Amino acid sequence: MAVSKAVQGETDVNSYRWVILALAATSFILTFVTRFAWPPLIPIVVPILGMNMSQAGAYMSAFYIGYVITQVPAGVLCDFVGIRLMLSLCLIVEGISTFAMGYITTYDSGFALRVICGLGAGANFAACTRALMEWFPAKERGTAMGILLASPSGGILLASLIVPPLNALLGWQAVFKVIGVVTLAAGVLIYILMRSSSTAKMGGKVSEGFKIVLGSKDLVLTALCGFCLLWCELGTATWTFAHIKHLGISLVAAGTVMMFYAVGGVLGPILSGLISDKIGGRKNILMLSLALTAPMTIIFGYQSSIFMLSVMGFIFGFVSYSGNPHLTVLVSEFAGQQWAATANGTSNFFFQMASIIGPWVMGWSIDVTGSFSSVWWIMAAGPVLGIFMLIPVNPANTRD
Numbered sequence: 001m002a003v004s005k006a007v008q009g010e011t012d013v014n015s016y017r018w019v020i021l022a023l024a025a026t027s028f029i030l031t032f033v034t035r036f037a038w039p040p041l042i043p044i045v046v047p048i049l050g051m052n053m054s055q056a057g058a059y060m061s062a063f064y065i066g067y068v069i070t071q072v073p074a075g076v077l078c079d080f081v082g083i084r085l086m087l088s089l090c091l092i093v094e095g096i097s098t099f100a101m102g103y104i105t106t107y108d109s110g111f112a113l114r115v116i117c118g119l120g121a122g123a124n125f126a127a128c129t130r131a132l133m134e135w136f137p138a139k140e141r142g143t144a145m146g147i148l149l150a151s152p153s154g155g156i157l158l159a160s161l162i163v164p165p166l167n168a169l170l171g172w173q174a175v176f177k178v179i180g181v182v183t184l185a186a187g188v189l190i191y192i193l194m195r196s197s198s199t200a201k202m203g204g205k206v207s208e209g210f211k212i213v214l215g216s217k218d219l220v221l222t223a224l225c226g227f228c229l230l231w232c233e234l235g236t237a238t239w240t241f242a243h244i245k246h247l248g249i250s251l252v253a254a255g256t257v258m259m260f261y262a263v264g265g266v267l268g269p270i271l272s273g274l275i276s277d278k279i280g281g282r283k284n285i286l287m288l289s290l291a292l293t294a295p296m297t298i299i300f301g302y303q304s305s306i307f308m309l310s311v312m313g314f315i316f317g318f319v320s321y322s323g324n325p326h327l328t329v330l331v332s333e334f335a336g337q338q339w340a341a342t343a344n345g346t347s348n349f350f351f352q353m354a355s356i357i358g359p360w361v362m363g364w365s366i367d368v369t370g371s372f373s374s375v376w377w378i379m380a381a382g383p384v385l386g387i388f389m390l391i392p393v394n395p396a397n398t399r400d
Contacts, residue, residue, distance in 0.1 A: 016135075016195075017135035017136055017144075019193065020131050020132070020135045020194070020195075021132065021135075021136075021144055021147060021148065023087075023131075023190050023193055023194050024087075024127075024128040024131050024132065024148055025128075025147060025148055025150075025151050025154075026186060026190075027087050027090070027091060027124055027127075027128060027186065027190055028124060028125070028128055028148060028151035028152070028155070029151045029154045029155045029158065030091060030094070030155070030182070030183045030186050031090070031091075031094065031121045031124045031151075031155065032151060032152050032154070032155020032156060032158075032159070033155045033158050033159050033162075033179055033183070034094045034095075034098045034117055034121070034179060034180075034183055035060070035063050035117070035118075035121070035155075036155060036156050036159040036237055037098070037159050037163055037175060037176060037179050038059050038060065038063075038114075039060070039159075039237060039238050039239075039240075039241045039242070040159065040160065040163040040164055040167070040241050040251060040254070040255065041163065041167065041172050041175065042056045042241060042242050043241070043242060043245045043251065044167060044172050044251075045172055048172075049104075049105075049106065049107055049110070050107075051107050052367060053242070053363045053366050053367050054360065054363045054364055054367050055107055055363075056242070056363060057238065057239075057359035057360050057362060057363030057364075058111065058359070058360055058363070059110060059111065059114050060114075060234070060238050060355070060359040061355070061356050061357075061359050061360050062110075062111045062112075062114035062115045062118065063114045063115070063117055063118040063121075063355075064118055064352050064355035064356045065115050065118060065356055066114070066115040066116060066117065066118025066119035066120075066121070066122065067118035067119070067121050067122050067352055067355070068118075068122075068349055068352045068353060068355070068356060069118075069119060069122065070118075070119050070121075070122025070123065071122055071125075071126070071345045071346065071348045071349040071352065072342075072345050072346050072349050073345075074086060074122045074123035074126055074127075074341075074345055075123075075126035075341045075342045075343070075344060075345015075346060075348075076341070076342050076345065077123070077341075078123060078126050078127045078130050078341035078342075078345070079130065079338070079339060079340070079341045079342050082196045083127045083128075083130055083131045083134075083194060083196055083341075084190070084191060084194040084195060084196065085191075086123040086126075086127045087123065087124065087127045087128070087131075087187075087190050087194055088187045088188070088190045088191035088194070089120070089123070089187070090120055090121055090122070090123045090124045090127070090187070091120075091124075091183050091184065091186050091187030091190060092120070092184055092187035092188070093116065093117070093119065093120025093121075094117050094120040094121050094180075094183050094187075095180045095181065095182070095183035095184030095185075095186075095187060096120075096180065096184060097113050097114075097116040097117040097120060097180075098113075098117055098176050098179050098180035098183060099176060099177050099179075099180025099181060099184070100113050100176075100180070101113050101114075101117075101176035101180070102173040102174065102175075102176040102177040102180070103173070122345075123345075125344055125345070125348045126341040126342075126344045126345035126348065127341065128148055129145070129148070129328055129332055129340055129341065129344040130340045130341035130344070131194075131196075132144045132145060132148060133332050133340040134196060134340075138333070139277060140277060141277070141329050141332070141333075142272075142273040142274065142275075142276040142277035142282065142325055142326070142329060143270075143273045143274050143277050144273075145269075145273055145324075145325035145328050145329050145332075146269040146270045146271070146272060146273020146274060146325040147269075147270055147273070148325075148328075149269045149273075149321070149324040149325045149328060150265070150266040150267075150268075150269045150270050150321070152233070152265065152321070152324070153261075153262045153263075153264070153265025153266045153268075153269075153317060153321050154262065154265075154266050156237050156258060156261070156262045156265065157258070157259055157262030157263060157265075157266065160255045160258035160259050160262060161255065161259060162175075162179075163175055163255075164251045164252050164254075164255045165252075166178060167251075168252075210342070210346075212335055212336070212339050212343075213335055213339060213342055213343045213346050213347075214346070216334050216335070216397070217392070218330075218334050218392075218393045218394055218395075218397050219330075219331055219334040219335060219343060219347065220350075221389050221390065221392060221393050222327060222330050222331055222334070222347065222389075222390070222393055223331065223346070223347035223350040223351065224350055224386075224389045225286070225290075225327065225386040225389040225390045225393075226327045226331075226347060226348075226350060226351040226386075227350050227351055227353055227354045227382075227386075228290075228354070228382040228383060228384075228385045228386030228389060229289075229290065229293070229320070229323055229324075229327070229382060229383060229386050230351045230352070230354040230355060230382075231354040231358050231379065231381075231382030232293060232294075232297055232320060232379045232380065232382040232383055233320055233321070234354060234355045234358055234359070235358050235359070235362050235375065235378070235379040235382075236261070236297070236300075236316070236320075236379065237258075238358075238359045238362070239359075239362055239363075239366075239372065239375055240254070240257065240258060240261070240313075241254045241255075241258065242366075242372075243301070243372045243375070244257060244309065246371075246372060247304055249306060253306050256306065256310060257306065257309045257310050257313050258313070260310040260311070260313045260314040260317070261313035261314065261316060261317040262317060263314060263317065264313070264314040264315060264316065264317030264318035264319075264321070265317035265318065265320070265321035266317075266321075267318060268289075268317065268318040268319065268320070268321040268322035269321050269322060269324045269325045271322070272285050272289070272322040272323070272325060272326070273325040273326075276325070276326060276329075282326040282329055282330055282395060283326070283330065283390065283393060283395045285322065285323070285326055286323040286326040286327060286330075286390060287387055287390055288322075289319055289320065289322040289323030289326075290323060290383040290384075290386045290387045290390070291383070291387060292319040293316075293319050293320040293323075293380075293383040294380045294381075294383040294384050295380070296312070296315060296316040296319055296320070297316065297320075297376055297379050297380040297383070298376050298377065298380050299312055299316075300312045300313060300316045300376070301372070301373070301375065301376025301379075302373075302376070320383075327347075328344065330393070330395060331343050331344055331347045332344060333398035334397060334398055336398075354382070358379075361378065362375045362378055362379070365378060
């Protein structure tokens, strides 16, 4: 009888990993909805607040300034205090700051709120990846990370679907308020339901964690590769709406294009994660994704019809986001479960530097040239450089 109860308890714990994955994915999706509620509103709000395109891009950079600042300390805290508190606080701060965006009247106030929103979001990635490292065995991590890392595209898709109609129905201020309330409520729900695994290994000395993370050449190069991939992904998500509007196409139609891009971005990481769990070769799959993403960036950027933008957008989203789960699994396994949050917080610090620099650089190129043509070439340079970063990486040098 005692053995039977023990087996039943273990089964209950194992099955709860899918609840953990659902909570982590929901948290990650909402983090992307809050950050990408802005791009569809750029053509609407910019003239109202008297902004230029560099300032519009700076709103995305502002989010990532706050986001990057908290990556490393939030990752360290997750390894010490656990995932529940960090994830719930993350969403509560994001929800409040996003709600407040509905009251801005100047560029400066919006910039400050976007920084605060980024500060709140900083713990999300590290906490979510730590949760999956705790709850999922190595043979399932590609699938779990694939589902989690479909969330960025899911968040972009959700923002693309809800922001234009909400803006048309209620106005741009209400868009921020609605998203803020939903995000705040999710933070409370996650505090109630999220928990750490009974087998979780908590962090030891902070210096030990950083020695492991920064002492791994493979981990550092993989993180730099992530910078290169995110340079392209974030640039696409930031500027596609404005590009399509510049072509004389409506925001609603632009939302359709981004829907196809996001659907591809949802399917890509899930399928590539499943494949890697079956056949291995995470590094090779990541390199293939980078090699396909670079030309697809250019091809997508030179389309001018809704039909071709949608078709190429789907393919573009699929190939570019297919690499995401392998970046995260490689980083996590190079560090091991005990330091997974520290490793992912630190690596995401490198990733997100692209988010700070990229939107401003691309917005500047639009202001200087008066067109969007140069933006796509600037984006495509990222994946090409990422391939060179990944070549020396040895996937066998893992701790878990």
